[in-house]
Amino acid sequence: MSENLGVSELSEEQARAELARLAAELGRANTAYHTQDAPEISDAAYDNLKRRNAEIEALFPGLKRADSPSDLVGASVADGFGKITHAVPMLSLGNAFDDTDVQDFSDRIRKYLGLGKEALVFSAEPKIDGLSLSLRYEQGQLIHAATRGDGATGENVTDNARTIGDIPQVLTGAPDVLEVRGEVYMSHADFEALNERQQAEGGKVFANPRNAAAGSLRQLDPSITKSRPLRFFAYAWGDLSAPLAETQMDAIRRLAQLGFVTNPLTQECDGPESLIAHYRSIEEQRATLGYDIDGVVYKVNRQDWQGRLGFRATTPRWAIAHKFPAELAWTRLEAIDIQVGRTGALSPVARLAPVTVGGVVVSNATLHNEDYIRGLDSRGEKIRDGKDIRIGDWVQVYRAGDVIPKVADVDLTKRPDGSAPYIFPATCPECGSAAVREEGDAIRRCTGGIICPAQAVEKLKHFVARKTFDIEGLGAKQIEMFHDDADLPIRQPADIFTLRDRDASNLNRLKNRHGWGAQSADNLFAAIEEKRTIALAKLIFALGIRHVGEVGARDLALHYLDWTALTQAIDAARPAALAHRTADQAEEAERIKAKAEARRARVSDCRAAAIAGLDVPETASQCWSDLIGIDGIGATLGMSLSDALANPVERAAIDALIAHLNIVPPDAPAQDSPVAGKTVVFTGTLEKLTRAEAKARAEALGAKVSGSVSGKTDILVAGPGAGSKAKKAADLGVKTIDEDTWLALIEGL
Ligand code: IVH
Numbered sequence: 001m002s003e004n005l006g007v008s009e010l011s012e013e014q015a016r017a018e019l020a021r022l023a024a025e026l027g028r029a030n031t032a033y034h035t036q037d038a039p040e041i042s043d044a045a046y047d048n049l050k051r052r053n054a055e056i057e058a059l060f061p062g063l064k065r066a067d068s069p070s071d072l073v074g075a076s077v078a079d080g081f082g083k084i085t086h087a088v089p090m091l092s093l094g095n096a097f098d099d100t101d102v103q104d105f106s107d108r109i110r111k112y113l114g115l116g117k118e119a120l121v122f123s124a125e126p127k128i129d130g131l132s133l134s135l136r137y138e139q140g141q142l143i144h145a146a147t148r149g150d151g152a153t154g155e156n157v158t159d160n161a162r163t164i165g166d167i168p169q170v171l172t173g174a175p176d177v178l179e180v181r182g183e184v185y186m187s188h189a190d191f192e193a194l195n196e197r198q199q200a201e202g203g204k205v206f207a208n209p210r211n212a213a214a215g216s217l218r219q220l221d222p223s224i225t226k227s228r229p230l231r232f233f234a235y236a237w238g239d240l241s242a243p244l245a246e247t248q249m250d251a252i253r254r255l256a257q258l259g260f261v262t263n264p265l266t267q268e269c270d271g272p273e274s275l276i277a278h279y280r281s282i283e284e285q286r287a288t289l290g291y292d293i294d295g296v297v298y299k300v301n302r303q304d305w306q307g308r309l310g311f312r313a314t315t316p317r318w319a320i321a322h323k324f325p326a327e328l329a330w331t332r333l334e335a336i337d338i339q340v341g342r343t344g345a346l347s348p349v350a351r352l353a354p355v356t357v358g359g360v361v362v363s364n365a366t367l368h369n370e371d372y373i374r375g376l377d378s379r380g381e382k383i384r385d386g387k388d389i390r391i392g393d394w395v396q397v398y399r400a401g402d403v404i405p406k407v408a409d410v411d412l413t414k415r416p417d418g419s420a421p422y423i424f425p426a427t428c429p430e431c432g433s434a435a436v437r438e439e440g441d442a443i444r445r446c447t448g449g450i451i452c453p454a455q456a457v458e459k460l461k462h463f464v465a466r467k468t469f470d471i472e473g474l475g476a477k478q479i480e481m482f483h484d485d486a487d488l489p490i491r492q493p494a495d496i497f498t499l500r501d502r503d504a505s506n507l508n509r510l511k512n513r514h515g516w517g518a519q520s521a522d523n524l525f526a527a528i529e530e531k532r533t534i535a536l537a538k539l540i541f542a543l544g545i546r547h548v549g550e551v552g553a554r555d556l557a558l559h560y561l562d563w564t565a566l567t568q569a570i571d572a573a574r575p576a577a578l579a580h581r582t583a584d585q586a587e588e589a590e591r592i593k594a595k596a597e598a599r600r601a602r603v604s605d606c607r608a609a610a611i612a613g614l615d616v617p618e619t620a621s622q623c624w625s626d627l628i629g630i631d632g633i634g635a636t637l638g639m640s641l642s643d644a645l646a647n648p649v650e651r652a653a654i655d656a657l658i659a660h661l662n663i664v665p666p667d668a669p670a671q672d673s674p675v676a677g678k679t680v681v682f683t684g685t686l687e688k689l690t691r692a693e694a695k696a697r698a699e700a701l702g703a704k705v706s707g708s709v710s711g712k713t714d715i716l717v718a719g720p721g722a723g724s725k726a727k728k729a730a731d732l733g734v735k736t737i738d739e740d741t742w743l744a745l746i747e748g749l
Pocket residue numbers: 091092093125126127128129130131132148183235236297316319321
């Protein structure tokens with residue numbers, strides 16, 4: 001058999017046969033890996049086959065096949081798809097689950113826009129359960145197609161998108177630049193037929209139409225995509241050289257005129273009642289539509305209002321997805337496990353006898369926290385008529401959309417004899433440290449910090465996640481593997497950045513490891529290298545400090561602009577942070593005492609005394625006020641950040657990490673704006689802008705918006721009724737202007 005011969009020993013005849021065999025084997029491996037998500041051979045074995053193929057081709061250039069695996073650059077297992085950075089990010093949608101949420105959505109928008117009696121019209125259309133795709137046209141030609149990816153960067157699936165019949169390749173009469181966005185999906189009938197075909201051919205059988213659509217679009221071989229019955233509904237747009245229309249409805253009509261398929265159930269609605277009526281009508285038609293939908297999307301019709309409303313961190317203010325209700329099933333609760341999260345939270349997880357809920361087999365569900373198991377809600381009030389949840393109980397499980405299944409109810413008539421209430425552990429099941437509940441917190445937390453292996457692993461998973469360091473090839477699964485690795489452990493973030501050197505000085509153990517191979521190890525090292533350079537906001541968020549979310553991290557980055565400046569300020573503020581906590585505790589103690597003595601607490605006196613008693617240095621107070629004065633950053637976040645940086649173990653881990661990184665400061669705020677870099681405070685009643693809009697617009701122009709007046713304030717915008725802030729500004733000599741002057745200042749741009 002020629003496959004056992006060395007390359008140099010092959011005759012021409014044998015070489016030809018070998019190249020055919022290798023092409024077939026590599027083709028099969030590619031399909032197994034990408035089409036079926038089930039690799040059949042290790043990366044190392046794959047690399048060996050590829051290498052052998054290349055060596056034979058080098059020796060017998062004339063025998064190179066037309067379908068040679070060496071030409072599959074960009075299509076090999078290691079390479080995957082190219083990346084495309086979206087000109088305008090692809091965002092997701094906030095959710096509404098009931099009629100009240102819809103009313104709130106409309107009220108919020110009215111308030112934000114400061115609408116009086118004016119009509120607020122929406123569009124409403126089905127939320128298609130597929131995967132989103134962005135199509136870029138320039139001068140009417142389809143230039144590229146990208147999946148959503150992480151919202152900022154997606155995968156280049158242009159060749160595949162060109163095979164979808166609903167996607168026009170050429171447009172007539174479109175703006176020069178037009179990015180059309182929509183959903184790729186598969187109809188029920190096509191899905192059934194595809195699965196039958198797959199089954200007959202021994203291929204992958206898909207769990208649902210959404211998976212089938214995603215698996216079919218993300219094929220490295222476009223001819224496979226072409227053979228799959230994919231469809232596309234257009235419902236939104238990204239980059240545009242000229243507006244499509246003045247309203248959402250007209251823009252959708254324009255897309256239809258350009259040749260896109262738009263959803264026939266898209267309708268104009270003049271308020272919450274009409275939205276809800278349309279929702280009910282779509283819900284009734286759901287079973288007969290022939291494709292999966294999971295809710296109805298509402299969008300503000302006027303484009304200029306969409307522009308004013310803008311975006312929160314990841315979702316537009318002008319749109320929302322009203323989801324269909326959850327699906328339910330009953331099953332037996334077999335056990336309760338406790339999982340320890342990134343911030344030490346002990347989360348009870350229900351282990352269930354497997355049950356199908358809305359087409360998906362569920363065997364785990366969340367039980368939230370110990371109060372929930374006892375039958376109490378977040379305010380300590382009875383839920384489920386005060387029924388507690390016990391191991392052995394029959395419980396009702398529900399799931400809505402892609403959220404984690406939940407245990408909703410208990411059937412007491414089926415409660416086994418001799419069952420006992422569940423006792424929530426008072427120590428961490430992972431590290432044995434005490435698990436405590438702080439006053440007012442429903443969550444019990446492990447006090448072990450990063451000494452607790454579970455917290456350390458979860459922190460690392462967060463560190464490498466998509467929204468943080470996003471290291472390709474280093475996901476949750478790999479973190480778990482490396483954390484317990486004997487040769488190359490990753491116990492803290494800094495260990496990621498020493499992995500390559502440690503491997504080199506450790507006999508290339510990773511490169512030689514079964515299931516890895518030189519190529520995958522090199523790919524991982526390269527992916528890590530790439531992320532040594534990181535934006536300050538991402539770094540702050542990646543640290544996984546409790547209460548410091550994506551938005552808080554961005555606000556901190558924009559305020560301090562530099563890692564060293566940030567840590568110096570937080571370190572300097574430490575005495576004031578501690579005093580704040582002491583004051584809070586004193587306040588709490590006073591409250592309890594006051595209650596017992598049935599007299600009113602003099603909270604403010606108590607706080608002042610506590611702070612005074614601690615003799616906080618002036619700079620500490622200033623740094624602390626500066627920190628918690630950042631709009632959107634409160635004392636809770638400030639305390640948590642201060643605690644993390646003052647904890648010697650955590651600080652050592654952070655400092656070790658920083659030494660490996662190049663930290664990129666946030667983009668300089670728009671320099672061409674007269675308010676760029678200025679710290680602005682709004683107070684009193686604003687008449688032309690709502691507070692939220694004023695803040696969003698000021699920030700978009702590069703200003704920092706603060707909640708309190710200090711020596712650092714550049715401008716106070718004071719509306720009628722301005723009180724202590726205006727007085728303080730006057731005392732400090734801060735420039736104070738009214739709303740009209742402010743508008744003239746920013747609109748004179
Ligand atoms: S509008 C700025 N309309 O839902 C937001 N999205 O949960 C633009 N989706 O990523 C999205 N049907 O993949 C919009 N009619 C529809 C939709 C829709 C499905 C998906 C889309 C998006 C996700 C958000």
